[in-house]
Amino acid sequence: MNLVIDVGNTSIKFGVFDLEVIKWKTTSNKHGFLQTLDEISKTFPSIENCIISSVANLSKEHLSKLEERFNVLRLNHQTKVPFINRYATPQTLGIDRIALMSAASFQHKNKNVLVIDAGTCITYDFINSENEYLGGAISPGIAMRYKSLHTFTDKLPLLEKAHPNSYIGNNTANAIHSGIVKAVLFEIDGYIAEYKKENENLTVILTGGDTHFLRDSIKNDIFANSNFLLEGLNHILEYNKHSCLEK
Ligand SMILES: Nc1ncnc2c1ncn2[C@@H]1O[C@H](COP(=O)(O)OP(=O)(O)O)[C@@H](O)[C@H]1O
Numbered sequence: 001m002n003l004v005i006d007v008g009n010t011s012i013k014f015g016v017f018d019l020e021v022i023k024w025k026t027t028s029n030k031h032g033f034l035q036t037l038d039e040i041s042k043t044f045p046s047i048e049n050c051i052i053s054s055v056a057n058l059s060k061e062h063l064s065k066l067e068e069r070f071n072v073l074r075l076n077h078q079t080k081v082p083f084i085n086r087y088a089t090p091q092t093l094g095i096d097r098i099a100l101m102s103a104a105s106f107q108h109k110n111k112n113v114l115v116i117d118a119g120t121c122i123t124y125d126f127i128n129s130e131n132e133y134l135g136g137a138i139s140p141g142i143a144m145r146y147k148s149l150h151t152f153t154d155k156l157p158l159l160e161k162a163h164p165n166s167y168i169g170n171n172t173a174n175a176i177h178s179g180i181v182k183a184v185l186f187e188i189d190g191y192i193a194e195y196k197k198e199n200e201n202l203t204v205i206l207t208g209g210d211t212h213f214l215r216d217s218i219k220n221d222i223f224a225n226s227n228f229l230l231e232g233l234n235h236i237l238e239y240n241k242h243s244c245l246e247k
């Protein structure tokens with residue numbers, strides 16, 4: 001069994017895989033990392049291998065606790081991945097985006113695929129039917145947009161995210177919901193339209209913490225898969241098992 005860990009800027013996602021199948025998953029914050037690890041070790045004593053991807057700083061203590069228990073692959077820019085990376089600065093590419101493109105490459109071979117990860121940031125990543133990763137976009141995530149309107153003004157309240165009734169906000173709260181949620185939806189459908197113009201038979205995957213909140217309001221056909229990044233990490237672990245994790 002494999003333990004797969006994705007450390008994002010908001011939360012840490014843990015997944016337990018038996019070959020290609022996810023058996024269990026949970027989420028924690030930084031403070032819950034060690035307790036979650038204890039629970040997983042107790043519940044799944046047959047886990048041997050682990051992969052961890054992080055876009056945030058990882059504490060030495062957390063990493064050494066993992067290494068005490070499992071063969072650990074820490075995903076980095078040198079790790080062998082199944083796609084050709086055409087990003088002009090591969091050494092600055094987010095580690096999470098490498099995992100997403102690995103999932104796209106493994107699961108949608110020889111397809112044009114756009115992956116949208118609605119997390120702390122919203123990332124757009126495109127891999128073409130030649131298995132080449134070309135790049136994409138990074139925009140502020142939904143929670144970040146609500147926080148920034150509140151932080152950088154005197155008058156705007158900090159609201160819980162909500163879908164607006166109309167794109168015409170008739171009061172402050174509705175104007176904010178429209179300016180954030182409706183704008184994110186315009187952005188997503190706008191990008192999909194742009195990619196579709198130039199790429200036949202585009203497959204679009206939506207993932208990240210806001211998947212469920214957004215999925216039914218996107219006009220284009222998409223596949224919503226909250227586990228896509230974890231699946232990508234599991235693919236990379238299996239792909240590298242023999243070369244990197246031999247004891
Ligand atoms: N319980 C929650 N706590 C924080 N953010 C949440 C929660 N549930 C959904 N979200 C949404 O998910 C987003 C964070 O997604 P996530 O995939 O966890 O981010 P990351 O991978 O960057 O850590 C936030 O923009 C927020 O709108």
Ligand SMILES: CC(C)(COP(=O)(O)O)[C@@H](O)C(=O)NCCC(=O)O
Nearest residue numbers: 008009055092093094119120121138
């Ligand atoms: C853009 C990101 C902050 C997204 O992080 P997330 O929303 O998943 O927490 C992360 O992929 C990152 O730190 N990227 C580095 C810059 C780049 O990808 O070019």
Ligand SMILES: [K+]
Nearest residue numbers: 117119121123
């Ligand atoms: K993201």
